[in-house]
Amino acid sequence: MIAGSASAGGASFALLQLAELGLIKGYVSVRVLEECRRNLAKKLPGAIAPFENIVERCVSITTTQPDKASLSLVSNQAHKKDVSILASAFETKAQFLVTFNVKDYWPHDTARLEVLTPGELLSCIRLALNKESGG
Numbered sequence: 611m612i613a614g615s616a617s618a619g620g621a622s623f624a625l626l627q628l629a630e631l632g633l634i635k636g637y638v639s640v641r642v643l644e645e646c647r648r649n650l651a652k653k654l655p656g657a658i659a660p661f662e663n664i665v666e667r668c669v670s671i672t673t674t675q676p677d678k679a680s681l682s683l684v685s686n687q688a689h690k691k692d693v694s695i696l697a698s699a700f701e702t703k704a705q706f707l708v709t710f711n712v713k714d715y716w717p718h719d720t721a722r723l724e725v726l727t728p729g730e731l732l733s734c735i736r737l738a739l740n741k742e743s744g745g
Contacts, residue, residue, distance in 0.1 A: 611638060611646050611669070613710070613728065615661035616654050621728035625708065628735070629668040636669040639698040643671060672698050687721070689714035699723055706731055 614622035629636035638646075643665065650658050665671070676697035688696040692714045699707045700723065707715060707725045715725040726734070 611642070611661065611664065612649060612654070612657070615650075615664050616657040621732040624732055625728050626664055626668045634735070637672050637699075637702045637704060638665070638669045639672045639695060640675070641694055641698070672702055674701065676701060684717070687715065687717045696723075 611622070611626075613620060614626040617623060625634065626636070628634045646661065647658070650661055676694055680697040680701060681693055684696045684700060685693050687693075689711075692711070696707065696715055696717065700721070704723060707717075707723060708728055708731050709715070709725065710727055712725050712727055717723050717725065
């Protein structure tokens with residue numbers, strides 16, 4: 611979200627455009643939203659307005675916080691600071707968790723959730739579109 615609001619190029623921005631068009635569904639947890647706002651205020655204050663615009667247009671905010679049982683189920687599948695993010699992704703039944711910090715997540719193979727960078731997800735989307743069009 612930060613990369614997509616700080617630059618009008620790259621995979622992060624492209625994914626947000628796809629979400630705005632309704633071609634993919636984007637979710638962000640309240641915790642991630644707060645973390646993004648803090649980081650932007652410190653490092654890229656000029657990107658705050660575009661960020662808020664993106665949040666309004668492109669993503670749905672998951673307002674429920676994962677309960678202790680959900681957190682416990684995934685506690686060994688992500689870095690300690692990211693367990694609530696992974697739990698939120700599972701609760702929304704997301705197919706993908708998009709992050710530049712892929713190394714901080716290791717969901718079980720049985721989980722129907724892939725952790726990808728924005729570029730990796732964009733490549734998957736391109737591949738799927740090429741298959742559908744016969745290309």
